[in-house]
Amino acid sequence: MSAEQTHSSAEVAARVERRWGTIAVIIVVMMALLAAFAGIHRATMPQPRVETTDPSRLHLSGEFVESNLGSVLEANGNVTVRAIGQQYSFTPACIVVPVDTPITLRATSADVVHGILIQGTNVNTMLVPGYISEQLMRFTKAGDYLMPCQEFCSFGHEGMWGKVKVIDKTEFADRAKSSGRLSCVGQ
Amino acid sequence: MLVNRKLILAHFWLAFGVFGIALTLGAWQMFIRSPIGTWLSNPELYYRSLTAHGTVMGYVFPTLVAMGFGYAISESALEQRLVGVRWAWAGFWLIVAGSVMAVIPIALGRASVLYTFYPPLIGNVFYYLGVVLVVVGSWVWVALMSVNLRVWRKAHPGAPVPLAMFANVAGSYLWAWTAVGAALELLLQIIPVAAGLKATIDAGLARIFFSWTLHAIVYFWLMPTYIAYYTIVPRAIGGRVYSDSMARISFILFLVVAMPIGMHHTFADPQVGAGFKFIHSAFTALVALPTLLTVFTICASVEIAARLRGGRGMFGWTRALPWDNPMMLALAFSFVMLGFGGAGGLINMSYQLDASIHNTQWITGHFHLIFGGAIVIMYFVIAYDLWPHLTGRELIDIRLIRTQLWLWFIGMIVTTFPWHWVGILGMPRRMAYFDFADPAIAPQALSVTLSAIGGFILLASGIMFIVILARGMRAPQVDAGPYRFAIAVHQPATVPVALNTHALWVALMIALTLTNYGYPILNLALSEGTSVPAVYVGAQ
Numbered sequence: 001m002s003a004e005q006t007h008s009s010a011e012v013a014a015r016v017e018r019r020w021g022t023i024a025v026i027i028v029v030m031m032a033l034l035a036a037f038a039g040i041h042r043a044t045m046p047q048p049r050v051e052t053t054d055p056s057r058l059h060l061s062g063e064f065v066e067s068n069l070g071s072v073l074e075a076n077g078n079v080t081v082r083a084i085g086q087q088y089s090f091t092p093a094c095i096v097v098p099v100d101t102p103i104t105l106r107a108t109s110a111d112v113v114h115g116i117l118i119q120g121t122n123v124n125t126m127l128v129p130g131y132i133s134e135q136l137m138r139f140t141k142a143g144d145y146l147m148p149c150q151e152f153c154s155f156g157h158e159g160m161w162g163k164v165k166v167i168d169k170t171e172f173a174d175r176a177k178s179s180g181r182l183s184c185v186g187q
Numbered sequence: 188m189l190v191n192r193k194l195i196l197a198h199f200w201l202a203f204g205v206f207g208i209a210l211t212l213g214a215w216q217m218f219i220r221s222p223i224g225t226w227l228s229n230p231e232l233y234y235r236s237l238t239a240h241g242t243v244m245g246y247v248f249p250t251l252v253a254m255g256f257g258y259a260i261s262e263s264a265l266e267q268r269l270v271g272v273r274w275a276w277a278g279f280w281l282i283v284a285g286s287v288m289a290v291i292p293i294a295l296g297r298a299s300v301l302y303t304f305y306p307p308l309i310g311n312v313f314y315y316l317g318v319v320l321v322v323v324g325s326w327v328w329v330a331l332m333s334v335n336l337r338v339w340r341k342a343h344p345g346a347p348v349p350l351a352m353f354a355n356v357a358g359s360y361l362w363a364w365t366a367v368g369a370a371l372e373l374l375l376q377i378i379p380v381a382a383g384l385k386a387t388i389d390a391g392l393a394r395i396f397f398s399w400t401l402h403a404i405v406y407f408w409l410m411p412t413y414i415a416y417y418t419i420v421p422r423a424i425g426g427r428v429y430s431d432s433m434a435r436i437s438f439i440l441f442l443v444v445a446m447p448i449g450m451h452h453t454f455a456d457p458q459v460g461a462g463f464k465f466i467h468s469a470f471t472a473l474v475a476l477p478t479l480l481t482v483f484t485i486c487a488s489v490e491i492a493a494r495l496r497g498g499r500g501m502f503g504w505t506r507a508l509p510w511d512n513p514m515m516l517a518l519a520f521s522f523v524m525l526g527f528g529g530a531g532g533l534i535n536m537s538y539q540l541d542a543s544i545h546n547t548q549w550i551t552g553h554f555h556l557i558f559g560g561a562i563v564i565m566y567f568v569i570a571y572d573l574w575p576h577l578t579g580r581e582l583i584d585i586r587l588i589r590t591q592l593w594l595w596f597i598g599m600i601v602t603t604f605p606w607h608w609v610g611i612l613g614m615p616r617r618m619a620y621f622d623f624a625d626p627a628i629a630p631q632a633l634s635v636t637l638s639a640i641g642g643f644i645l646l647a648s649g650i651m652f653i654v655i656l657a658r659g660m661r662a663p664q665v666d667a668g669p670y671r672f673a674i675a676v677h678q679p680a681t682v683p684v685a686l687n688t689h690a691l692w693v694a695l696m697i698a699l700t701l702t703n704y705g706y707p708i709l710n711l712a713l714s715e716g717t718s719v720p721a722v723y724v725g726a727q
Contacts, residue, residue: 013429013676024480028476032472035465035468035472035537045465048460049461051457052716052717054716112307112722113308115546115615117545117547117615119627122543124543124546126546127457128391129307129390130389131391131457134457152305154299154722158230158619158621
């Protein structure tokens with residue numbers, strides 16, 4: 001092999017490599033742009049804001065006192081659900097919500113780190129004590145969904161399963177008239 | 188020129204010994220939470236086992252492999268006796284001491300907090316101190332790698348640093364800086380609480396510190412594997428490295444961009460805002476770049492080997508590859524698993540898709556496929572390749588080696604594919620048992636059973652691996668010659684300073700970490716009223 005040949009083969013190698021490098025960079029940039037587009041245009045993104053709360057006073061006052069937990073129908077027709085996780089259960093253990101309605105889930109932890117995951121949906125958030133988790137959701141199908149704790153919270157973690165009951169809109173509105181905070185515990 | 192063989196063998200044997208124990212625990216865990224096992228009357232035993240499995244597989248095993256392999260690279264690539272052998276032994280014994288110190292509270296059920304810690308859950312203080320000792324022991328290795336390279340540079344001014352050593356030192360710097368996140372969490376937050384000096388802890392801040400370590404640690408695990416791709420595989424199969432500079436660029440990219448991306452583990456967390464989550468997501472996409480470059484370079488290097496062996500055609504050359512060579516087999520398996528695992532990883536780091544699989548069994552399936560599969564299978568062949576040079580004896584069980592690699596590959600696929608699937612169905616992680624009698628959970632029973640069977644295939648393969656190495660200690664003596672690394676098609680006579688030194692890239696790594704982590708950490712550390720009471724494990 002002459003010196004000239006070596007030189008040209010090295011150039012070919014470098015050219016092919018540069019081409020692949022360019023393709024790889026385009027792939028990476030496309031992925032980032034896609035995520036940005038979906039985040040801005042469709043507003044699908046992880047929780048954007050940070051809110052704090054004092055877990056040692058949760059039960060005494062403020063948003064997460066026991067009488068304020070559960071689902072509430074807001075004036076604009078949307079629903080807000082407030083819940084807490086503690087070793088080893090959710091309160092309320094069964095959450096009831098209407099179908100086809102924008103729902104805001106607001107939740108926190110009273111002790112260690114927990115998580116809320118609603119099976120069959122992409123509702124999935126951490127509950128970190130000291131911070132409030134907020135997630136927007138909307139169910140298109142009525143029915144029962146399992147809601148396990150998805151983060152290790154010590155020895156009883158495997159027993160921490162809640163439930164979500166998605167019911168008809170008018171049925172929910174009827175029930176909302178009679179009492180302020182709804183849940184399906186004991187049903 | 189491998190002089191300190193005992194030192195390297197000690198690292199490898201300890202690594203593979205603890206690996207065998209942790210693998211057995213892992214197989215038991217797969218079994219006991221599957222429908223073929225019976226429910227544990229005491230779920231705490233599961234978490235004890237899980238803590239031990241994670242601590243060994245995450246902190247002890249890969250660190251020891253990287254260290255032993257690093258010493259071997261330093262001596263053979265630089266052709267220079269290891270400087271600081273006493274320090275190296277001190278580091279080794281620190282890891283032994285740390286592992287013992289950590290495992291006792293775990294075995295007693297006093298530290299079942301899993302290897303990812305999860306404050307405000309707090310375990311016995313000796314567990315955390317043990318982990319710190321392991322990390323400190325590995326930092327001795329980091330310093331030694333740096334010192335040895337410096338000594339070599341003095342003797343060879345301006346010469347290109349051999350690729351294997353360049354990558355090895357990059358990996359050691361990556362580890363040194365990555366470990367700082369967990370070290371800050373342990374020293375500033377957890378240990379004072381575990382020792383009873385403080386009673387409250389900011390769980391959100393702790394999660395951010397840990398994310399600093401949690402992602403880049405994966406790239407530290409990956410380093411020996413990538414070093415093997417570039418500097419061992421082409422030599423072992425009779426090829427050349429396609430490009431020396433592209434290899435260096437890949438390792439530099441890992442060093443710089445593996446670090447400031449850990450918050451993609453906290454997309455679902457309430458303590459970070461959307462801005463930093465997006466930045467970390469975008470940077471994570473960037474870390475796909477060195478892997479894409481590597482896949483290209485290694486495939487090209489393998490093609491060179493095939494064509495040198497008479498391979499022809501667009502794809503026909505693949506038939507000319509030495510498929511009976513364990514190194515070739517392991518590389519192919521590793522790439523298949525890296526392909527599936529990498530595709531899954533792109534879903535995990537995605538700003539939107541992550542919500543569908545966050546903290547489900549999908550994630551466990553994912554990192555077992557990447558780490559246990561793509562990475563560890565290369566650890567196996569690194570050991571096989573080095574063994575005759577370390578023991579002065581021949582590895583005679585080539586057929587057994589091939590069977591072992593096949594079993595590991597099959598076992599990993601059988602374990603992790605159903606694991607991913609139940610994750611999509613929404614099965615949560617880290618649970619000691621599931622109520623398969625519940626009609627909503629019953630459909631997952633078959634997949635979980637398959638995973639458990641895969642776990643036993645992996646256990647069988649792991650036992651074979653240890654048996655092969657042990658038998659290799661008694662095999663007939665052989666002169667394996669000096670340990671060599673692959674050379675490039677166009678072996679560089681000179682290398683630009685930027686591709687021959689690390690200082691610039693380490694500075695960039697630190698700067699990017701500060702920009703991507705500085706504000707979120709300071710913001711959380713300075714905000715009042717977010718510390719919560721500790722919950723002591725074993726005190727209930």
